[in-house]
Amino acid sequence: MPQRLRKVISKPTTLSLSIVVCLLALLGLILPTGMRSLLIDIMIFSIFAMAYDILFGFSNQFSYGQALFFGVGAYGVLLPILHMKVNLWTGMLIAEMLCLFFALALGSLAVRVSGAYFVIITIIFNMIFYLLALDWTWLTGGDDGLSFAVPPIPLGFASFSVYDPIVNYYFTFFFFITTYLILKRIIDSPLGRILVSIRENEERVRFLGYDVIRYKLIAYIISALFTGLSGALYAVRTRYASAEYFSLAISAEPIIWTLIGGAGTLIGPIIGAAVITSLIYYIGVWWKHYLIIIGALMIILLRVSPKGIVGYIASKMR
């Protein structure tokens, strides 16, 4: 396989990225409604997956509770719009502020432990939010959830209605690209290097004088913020949120996407999210027990390539 192609996948160059970006931008206009809808979902879930990669793939904090922030992001945009009629940007800002708050509060406790105990703490925090969301139907609508009317997006010169699928596509596309660029920047920065070092050998980083807890917390907060973003985008897309948005099932998804796609690569989780979401979309249409195939695929994929799809491609090209 040509040297060029290998580089494209494991270390995307500006050229390859620009090609992908232009392609995605074009697809928004030309795709049929169903596929465009699928692509919107893929982009939202990719943001969720990339956020998870920062936490797990880059700083080795295996969390099984990110749905907490997904739900907070979703309700964070829904409740202010529903009750206080704020505009969309304000709603999303409130959602992000709430995520920041919870990330600081919960993260300061969680990052102090690692390994098995960290997973457990994340599960506990997640379950508490989920159970409360189920119970406090006055706030969240419980299992039935709440619908809301999304106000149009004011962009200074014009207003765009999110109910137009094309607008929804580019709205999501904007955040998708921005997320990737910001996270890539973070990965390539000294902060990113420190996170990778923590993943490789935490003790040594501590001996070198770095405050590991602080860096882990930073990674946790960054992850929480982008997870909340994906939750908010999903609520806007579906015009709905329910207690299920906090469920452990949702928490499992980025784990699946990241491990299937390849952790620690930022691209890998996007691929994982794309593959799994597409499979569910296409298989789910003709077989209602599509989860059997998804489950089997998860087992087989991980067995064949422990480093995920990206790892498999990278190893094939060596």
Place this chain on the structure above:
Amino acid sequence: MLPELIRIIIFSLTNGVVWALIVALVALGLSFIFGLMEIVNIAHGELYMLGAVLTWYGLALLGNFWLGVIIASLIMGAFGIGLERVVLRSFEGRVADTVIVTIGLSYILQQIALATFGGAPRTIPDPLPVAVQFLGINYPAYRLLITGVSALALIGLWLFLYRTSLGIHIRAAMQDREMASAMGIPVSRVYTMTFSIGALLAALGGALAAPVVQLFYLMGLDILCVSFIVVIVGGLGSLKGTLVASLIICPLEGVMTVFITPTEARVVSFIIMAVVLLIRPRGLFGTAGR
């Protein structure tokens, strides 16, 4: 005659103790499997569910509930052997991967149950429709029978672990896998047997619980949740701890539901779990290290 509230509390407390023993059966399997093979078995609840579902089929096909219980447990034990050797063997030790793999497994098992058993909840008639009177309440005899059978199973498990050579092998491998292997213990066979026993216990729990709960393809989720809490609070790798934790948490949840909703009671259990983890991360009886 005791006041109504006291009688309700006694009833809930007894329910809690009955439930605690079932949960102990299931949670012990979970604890073993993690303690020995570092597999976080997210599909453990599905093993419980299949135990219940197979018992339903046993009853429907053979007409005898207890025969159904025995056969269901044995089938799941055998299934556990196959599962460990074919699917899980290559993932042992890689905790993050076992989470994904067992999630996938749980999807498969749930859907199989949905496709065959169906999505509508079903019930099994009470095998012992008699009421026993004690402490001022009328209590279903079958539930007391569950307690008896579970207790017997737990004693059997204890005897197995502490009085048989396979049991010693399991405990040795849990303590120090490499040393055990160096001493000639067939570790991979021990792994298979351990998973099989874990599956059997979970299925037995499901089978016994079947007449008491609603049979539903997702019934494994709740038991997984509480088993998990119990294993952590009791201490990973400690059998005594799991049993004690179960006997504390389940009756507590039972009594709490008299005053607050079951969901809120579960939140309290989680808070207890968080507090225990923060004060004593090993759990009540956990062995240090790991």
